[in-house]
Amino acid sequence: DWTMAAFREKAIADIRAQVGTGRVICGLSGGVDSSVAAILIHEAIGAQLTCIFVDHGLMRQNEASEVVSMFRDHYNIPLVHVEAQDLFIDALEGEMDPEVKRKTIGRLFIETFEAEAKKLGGAEFLAQGTLYPDVIESVSFTGGPSVTIKSHHNVGGLPERMNMKLVEPLRELFKDEVRVLGRELGLPESFVGRHPFPGPGLAIRCPGGITREKLDILRQADAIYLDEIRKAGLYDVIWQAFAVLLPVQTVGVMGDGRTYEFVCALRAVTSVDGMTADFYHYDMEFLGNAATRIINEVRGINRVVYDVTSKPPGTIEWE
Numbered sequence: 001d002w003t004m005a006a007f008r009e010k011a012i013a014d015i016r017a018q019v020g021t022g023r024v025i026c027g028l029s030g031g032v033d034s035s036v037a038a039i040l041i042h043e044a045i046g047a048q049l050t051c052i053f054v055d056h057g058l059m060r061q062n063e064a065s066e067v068v069s070m071f072r073d074h075y076n077i078p079l080v081h082v083e084a085q086d087l088f089i090d091a092l093e094g095e096m097d098p099e100v101k102r103k104t105i106g107r108l109f110i111e112t113f114e115a116e117a118k119k120l121g122g123a124e125f126l127a128q129g130t131l132y133p134d135v136i137e138s139v140s141f142t143g144g145p146s147v148t149i150k151s152h153h154n155v156g157g158l159p160e161r162m163n164m165k166l167v168e169p170l171r172e173l174f175k176d177e178v179r180v181l182g183r184e185l186g187l188p189e190s191f192v193g194r195h196p197f198p199g200p201g202l203a204i205r206c207p208g209g210i211t212r213e214k215l216d217i218l219r220q221a222d223a224i225y226l227d228e229i230r231k232a233g234l235y236d237v238i239w240q241a242f243a244v245l246l247p248v249q250t251v252g253v254m255g256d257g258r259t260y261e262f263v264c265a266l267r268a269v270t271s272v273d274g275m276t277a278d279f280y281h282y283d284m285e286f287l288g289n290a291a292t293r294i295i296n297e298v299r300g301i302n303r304v305v306y307d308v309t310s311k312p313p314g315t316i317e318w319e
């Protein structure tokens with residue numbers, strides 16, 4: 001019968017068979033999926049693997065340094081840290097279309113990986129933490145006609161012409177199974193339990209055009225929101241929670257002054273696999289406190305709303 005220990009053994013054998021003596025680079029995003037993929041592949045092929053963490057400037061607060069220190073210091077897995085903030089943000093600035101944003105990010109990821117592979121003397125393989133739902137959702141909408149809902153950057157968003165072959169050892173797994181595998185591989189619980197975070201990062205949580213300033217505002221609001229969630233003991237009950245910065249300014253009043261600032265939407269969902277989701281039913285007191293803190297502490301936001309849309313008909317992310 002099927003166990004995660006057996007899956008791990010088979011996955012390791014399959015990775016060895018696929019890559020032989022080839023060099024593999026693995027794109028790390030800081031999330032559970034790519035981390036589990038990297039640790040599994042490292043177990044299979046050791047020094048043939050180099051991890052690449054591309055900081056696209058679309059990470060949450062402190063996320064980049066947490067990822068780098070976890071791999072370098074805790075796991076001792078070689079990691080190249082690429083500072084590509086300007087490359088990504090300059091390319092995205094002014095772009096309003098969600099699919100173009102996703103495809104631009106996917107293309108820049110690949111170009112960055114290829115450039116890094118070259119510096120390492122070439123790599124035949126690119127590893128990713130693609131899961132089963134990523135594969136399905138990028139291809140077609142379950143039960144419906146074959147339309148792309150959104151191009152997840154680690155599947156459909158990749159350029160067709162890429163000179164590396166893909167290694168995707170988690171392609172048959174769902175998120176809850178990846179977490180079991182992560183525990184099996186000895187990842188700390190605090191890491192295994194992390195909420196999912198999309199490859200395109202905060203770019204798809206700033207609907208419309210992004211700017212450095214908007215990303216900065218969003219990062220602050222998101223950090224406060226998650227801090228409140230942790231303090232209330234709700235982090236592990238919720239599948240995923242985040243702030244979205246809307247491209248809308250509204251009028252408010254603060255002290256004796258008029259304000260005209262952005263609206264922040266808060267999102268929280270429960271789910272089993274990300275394919276369907278229910279909005280989380282907070283009590284109003286929690287929401288009121290989180291909203292007050294965000295408005296008081298973040299310059300640039302004067303109104304907070306809560307998203308009560310489930311999936312379907314909404315998706316979890318706003319773009």
Ligand code: XMP
Pocket residue numbers: 137150151152153154196197198199200240274275311314315316317318319
């Ligand atoms: P949606 O918004 O499609 O999201 O309901 C379902 C889950 O997938 C995550 N997501 C992504 N993950 N690359 C990723 O690695 C992506 O491009 C991407 N887009 C969405 C999303 O955060 C949610 O957990």
